[in-house]
Amino acid sequence: MxxxxxxxxxxxxxxxxxxxxxxxxxxxxxxxxxxxxxxxxxxFGSYAKVFRNAAFISSFGRSVVIGLAVSLAAVTMGTLLSLALVRWKFRGREAISFLVLAPFLVPHIVLAVGIMLVLAPLGLLDSYRGIILAHLGITVPYTVRTITMSLMAVDRRVEEAAMVHGAAPLTVFRRITLPLIRPGLIAGGVIAFLISFDEATISLFIVSVKTSTLPTEIYNYLEISTDPQIAALSVILILISIAVVIAVERLVGLRKAL
Structure with a gap:
């Protein structure tokens, strides 16, 4: 019972x-x-309207391009930061680790205002460089987290054995370390892409017309209309997210990646 x-x-x-x-x-x-x-x-009329909506299609393409660029840059930066924090001992390491993970503790609306105030004098508002830099501020902590966990699970004796047999440090990193931390790299890249693709709060402060992303385009559309087309678009985005999760599961296994 x-x-x-x-x-x-x-x-x-x-x-x-x-x-x-x-x-x-x-x-x-x-x-x-x-x-x-x-x-x-x-x-199925609402779904047909979504695929005929030029604003949604173009902003979807921009969001994919921005998400891929952010994912690649976040994984690269996350790998370098994780290596420094896990493998090196230096003064101020704990402070840097805290600063890297600090965005977890700050509301996105506060980050959005701060990022806007930094990018505005540099002329980077409503630009691809500006939105990528803004998204890196919230995605790098996730890649650092996942890659750090993968690095901590690597048996250093494997790397040391390769160096004893004459392998150069770069060769050891490329042939041994990278394959061992691949699940963390994939997980961090996927998380960074999804966060960038779905980010609305920060994007609303950074983008305008030239770099309008799909979330900001949805927000602008809702200001003038609320029809089932938004629901249809939401279902499509949910299915895309499920497809990404299934792809990660097939590639490396979801539990192993996270």
């Missing part, structure tokens, strides 16, 4: 957590020109 009650409680908890997604999924098939639940009639 107790097991049945626990199972029922777990099912109810999952339903509560998934209810918003399920409602969005159902509403995306509505034929009315406003958001309402339940749907009056069913159609």
């Amino acid at each position: 107790q097991r049945v009650l626990w199972s029922g409680l777990i099912v109810l908890l999952y339903l509560f957590l998934l209810a918003p997604i399920l409602v969005v999924f159902v509403v995306s098939f509505d034929t009315r020109n406003y958001l309402a639940f339940p749907p009056e009639s069913w159609s």
Whole structure:
């Protein structure tokens, strides 16, 4: 009896957590020109409108390009910082480690204002360089975290054995260390991409017209209209996120990567 009650409680908890997604999924098939639940009639018209919306398509492409650039830069910076924090002992290491992870503790709205005040005098607002730098500020801590955990799990004796047999430090890093920390690199890159792709708060302070990302385009669209097209776009983005998670699981295994 107790097991049945626990199972029922777990099912109810999952339903509560998934209810918003399920409602969005159902509403995306509505034929009315406003958001309402339940749907009056069913159609794929909202999905067709999404793929015909030039603003959504172009901003989606920009978000993908920016996300890939941020992911590559965040993994590179995260690897260098993780190597310094894990392998080297120097004065101020703890302070640097705290500063790297500090964005975890600061609300995004505060970060957004600070980043805007830094980028504005440099003329980097509404530019690809500006949005990439802004997103690096919130993604690097995640890559440092995942790559640091992978580095701490590496057996240093393997690297030392390679160096004893004459391998140069760069060769050891390229042939031994990198393959061993690959799950952390992949996890950090995927997390950085998803955070950059989905970031709205900071982007609203940085971008305008030339570099409008998909989240900011959605926000601008909601200011003038609320129809099932937004729900359809949300479902598409959810499916993309699920596909990315499945890809990571197939490549390295989700638990191993995280």
